[in-house]
Amino acid sequence: MNRRKLLVVFGLGALAGALPALAQQKGKVWRIGFFYFGSRQSALESGRYDLFLQGMRDLGYVEGKNFTLETRFADGMSDRIPGFAAELVRSKVDVIVATGTPVYHALKKATSTLPIVITVTADPVADGIAASLARPGGNFTGLSTGSREVFPKHVEFLKIAVPKLSRIGILWNSANDAHPARMKEMQAIARQVGIQTVTADGRTVSDIERGFATMTRERAGAVIILNDTFFVQQQRQIAGLAANHKLPSIFGGIEYAEAGGLMGYGQNILDNFRRAATYVDKILKGAKPGDLPIEQPTRLTLVINRKTAKAIGLVFPQELELRADRVIE
Numbered sequence: 001m002n003r004r005k006l007l008v009v010f011g012l013g014a015l016a017g018a019l020p021a022l023a024q025q026k027g028k029v030w031r032i033g034f035f036y037f038g039s040r041q042s043a044l045e046s047g048r049y050d051l052f053l054q055g056m057r058d059l060g061y062v063e064g065k066n067f068t069l070e071t072r073f074a075d076g077m078s079d080r081i082p083g084f085a086a087e088l089v090r091s092k093v094d095v096i097v098a099t100g101t102p103v104y105h106a107l108k109k110a111t112s113t114l115p116i117v118i119t120v121t122a123d124p125v126a127d128g129i130a131a132s133l134a135r136p137g138g139n140f141t142g143l144s145t146g147s148r149e150v151f152p153k154h155v156e157f158l159k160i161a162v163p164k165l166s167r168i169g170i171l172w173n174s175a176n177d178a179h180p181a182r183m184k185e186m187q188a189i190a191r192q193v194g195i196q197t198v199t200a201d202g203r204t205v206s207d208i209e210r211g212f213a214t215m216t217r218e219r220a221g222a223v224i225i226l227n228d229t230f231f232v233q234q235q236r237q238i239a240g241l242a243a244n245h246k247l248p249s250i251f252g253g254i255e256y257a258e259a260g261g262l263m264g265y266g267q268n269i270l271d272n273f274r275r276a277a278t279y280v281d282k283i284l285k286g287a288k289p290g291d292l293p294i295e296q297p298t299r300l301t302l303v304i305n306r307k308t309a310k311a312i313g314l315v316f317p318q319e320l321e322l323r324a325d326r327v328i329e
Contacts, residue, residue, distance in 0.1 A: 027066075028066070029065070029066055029067060029068060030061075030066060030067040030068075030094050030095075030284055031067070031068055031070060031091070031092065031093040031094050032067055032068070032069055032070070032093060032094065032095055032096070032097065032280060033069075033070045033071075033072070033088045033091070033093040033095070033096035033097065033098075034049070034052065034069050034070070034071045034072070034096075034097050035071075035072045035074075035084060035085070035088060035096055035097070035098045035099070035103050035107070036048075036049075036071075036072070036073050036074070036098075036099045036100065036103075036229070037074050037076065037081070037099055037100025037101075037102060037103050037229035037230060038073065038074070038075065038076055038099075038100070038229045038230055038232060038233035039073055039075045039076065039233055040071070040073040041233075042229075042232060042233035043073065046232060046255065046270070047270055047273075048099070048119075048269075048270060048273045049273070051270055051271070051273040051274040052097060052273040052274065052276055052277055054274055054277075055273070055274035055275065055276065055277025055278065056277045056280070056281075058274075058277070059277055059278070059281045061277075061281075070088060070091055070093050072084040072087065072088060074100070074102075074103070075233075076175075076204075076229070076230035076233055076234075078102050078175040081102050081103055081106045082106045082109070082110070084106075085103070085106040085107050085109070085110040086110055088107075088110075089107075089110045089111045089114055093114070094115075094283075094284060095114070095115040095116075095117060095280050095283050095284065096114060096115070096116050096117070097117045097119065097276050097280065098116055098117065098118055098119065098142075099118075099119045099120055099229055100120070100176075100228075100229040100230075101121060101127055101176050101177050101178045102175060102176060102177060104116070104118060104121065104127065104129050104140070105127075105128075105129075105177055108128070108129060108140070111139065112138065112139060113139055114139060115139055115141075115283045115288075115289040116129075116139055116140045116141075116142070116289065117141060117142040117276050117279040117280055117283070117289070118140060118141070118142035118143065118144075118294075119142060119143055119269075119272045119273055119276050120143075120144075120145055120227070120229065120269055120272060121144050121145065121178070122144065122145055122178065122182065122227060123144070123178075124136070124140070124142075124144055124294055126178070126181070127177070127178050130294055133293060133294045133296065134293050135290065135291065135293070136289065136290050136292070136293070136294055137290040138289070138290050139289050139290065140289060140290075141279055141283075141289040141290065141292040141293075141294055142276060142279055142294060142295070143272040143275055143276060143279075143294065143295045143296075144294055144295065144296050144297070145227065145252065145266060145267050145269060145272070145297060149300075150252060150265055150266050150300060151182075151185060151186055151189055152189050153265055153300075154186075154224050154250050154252075154265060155168065155186075155189050155190055155193060155195065155224070157250055157263060157265060157302070157320065158222040158224065158248060158250055158263075159193065159195070160317055160319055160320050161222070161248050161262070161263070161314065161316065161317065161320055162221055162222050162248055162314075163317075164221075165195060165221045165222055166194070166195060166196065166221065167195065167196045167197070167198060167218070167219055167220050167221055168190055168195050168196075168197050168198070168220060168221065168222050168223065168224060169197070169198045169199070169200060169211075169212075169215030169218075169220035169222070169223035169224070169247065170183055170186055170187070170197055170198070170199045170200070170223070170224050170226065171200050171202050171208070171211055171212075171215075171223055171224070171225045171226065171231070171238070172199060172200070172201060172202065172226045172228075173201065173202050173203055173226070173228045173230055173231065174201045174203050175203050175230070176226075176228050176230075179226055179228070182226055183199060183226065186224060186226070187199075198214070198215050198218045198219075198220045200212070200214050200215050202228075202230075202231065202234075202238075205234060205237065208234060208237060208238060208241065209237075209241065212241040212242070212244075212245050212247070213245075215245070215247065216245045216247070220247065221247075221248075222247055222248040222249065222250075223242060223247045223248070223249045223250075224249070224250055224251075225238060225249060225250070225251040225252075225256070225261075226252075227251070227252040227253065227266070231251070232253060232255075235251070235253070235255070235256050235259045235261065236259050236260060238251075238256075238261065239256065239259050239260035239261040239308070240260065242261060242262065242312075243260065243308060243311050243312055246312045246313065247312070248262050248263075248309075248312065248314055249261050249262045249263070250262065250263040250264070250265060251263075251264050251265075251266075252264070252265065252266040253266060253269055254266060254267075254268060254269075254301050254302075254303045254326075255269075255270070257303040257304060257305045257308075257326075257328055258303070258305075258328065260305065260308055261305065261308065262304065262305055262308045262309060262312070262314070263302065263303065263304050263305070264301075264302075264303045265300065265301070265302045265303070266297075266300055266301070267297035267299070267300060267301070268299075268301060275295065279292060301325045301326070302323060302324045302325050302326075303324065303325060303326045303327075303328065304316060304320065304321070304324045304326075304327055304328065305327075305328040306327055306328060306329055307328060307329060308328075
C-alpha cells in the first residue's frame, strides 16, 4: 500500500510539473514567416496568400489568436532577397512558407535549422534544397510542381497549335537560379523535334517588353514562358505582349490562360498554398522538415483560351480542344 501511494504521489507530481508546459504550448502564439518572391498585390490577386490562410483556418488556426504572420514580398527584385531572408531568421519565426527559387537559395544560406516550407519548384533536388523527394533531409520540405515533366508537353502543344512551327521563343529570368539549366533542357527538347529556339531574359518589366520585341524580330513563331514567380506577377503583361506580337504562348501555370494567355498547362499551383498549411501544422506539432516527403502533383491540367486564339488569328486544331480540360470562350 505504501508503495502504491508513493507511485501515485510521484505521478501527480510529474503531472503537475507537466501541466504548465502543456498549458503554455496550448496557449502559444506561433510566428509564421511568409516570404514571396513577387509583390504583395500579386500574391493577393492570384489568391495564393489567401489560400494559405484558408488552409490554416481549415486546420483550426486563427490569425491573431494562435498564430501571426511575418511577411516579406520581394516585388521580383532579387537584390532585396538576402536582406529579407536575414530579417526573417533574426525575427525568430517558427517556420517560413517560401515561394521562388531565389528565395529558397537565400534562405538556405541564411539558416540550416529554421524549418522552410516550399510551395513552387520544378525540381527541389536539382535546385539543391533537398537530398531526395522522399526524405529531403535538412530544413526544407513542402510541395513541388513537377514542371520538368511538362516541358516536352509545352513544345508538343505549341507544335499542334502551329503545325509549321520552326522556331520557338523562350522567356526566362536570369534572376532565377534554376532557369539557366531549365532553358538548356527546353532547348534540347525543341532540337529533338527540329525546332530552333530564341531566348529572351525577362528579369524586369522592361526586359520582358524588349524580350518580346527580340523574339518577334528573330522570327519566333510561338513562345514558352518558364515557370517563375515574377512571371506570375507579370502574367497579364506577358499575355498582352504575346497577343500584341501575335505569338501563341504557353505557361506552366493554368491561371495564365485565365489572364489572357493562349495556353496554360501544368499543376493547379494555387492548391499548393492551401496544402502548405498542412506542412506548417505538422512542423508546429514537432515533425522535422527533413523527414516530411516533398509532395508532387498527381494531376496536370491543360487550359486554352479561345478568345485569345481568335485575337491572334489562330484556330485551335480539334485535337488540342479535345485534349483540353477547360476551354475559355
